[in-house]
Amino acid sequence: xxxxxxxxxxxxxxxxxxxxxxxxxxxxxxxxxxxxxxxxxxxxxxxxxxxxxxxxxxxxxxxxxxx
Numbered sequence: 001x002x003x004x005x006x007x008x009x010x011x012x013x014x015x016x017x018x019x020x021x022x023x024x025x026x027x028x029x030x031x032x033x034x035x036x037x038x039x040x041x042x043x044x045x046x047x048x049x050x051x052x053x054x055x056x057x058x059x060x061x062x063x064x065x066x067x
Contacts, residue, residue, distance in 0.1 A: 001009075025031045 025035050
């Protein structure tokens with residue numbers, strides 16, 4: 001089996017697994033609620049933390065003293 005064939009087979013298997021997982025989450029309300037809760041938690045905690053880090057880094061690289 002060549003590298004290209006192995007990569008294609010692996011991508012196909014992963015794609016089928018992802019499609020199955022999406023179907024399982026969408027078709028079951030408890031899993032759907034859990035998924036939305038995780039998405040909201042990620043957006044409300046990770047995104048502001050990333051933005052804060054980026055602003056601090058940009059401020060530090062500008063050479064201006066904080067405050």
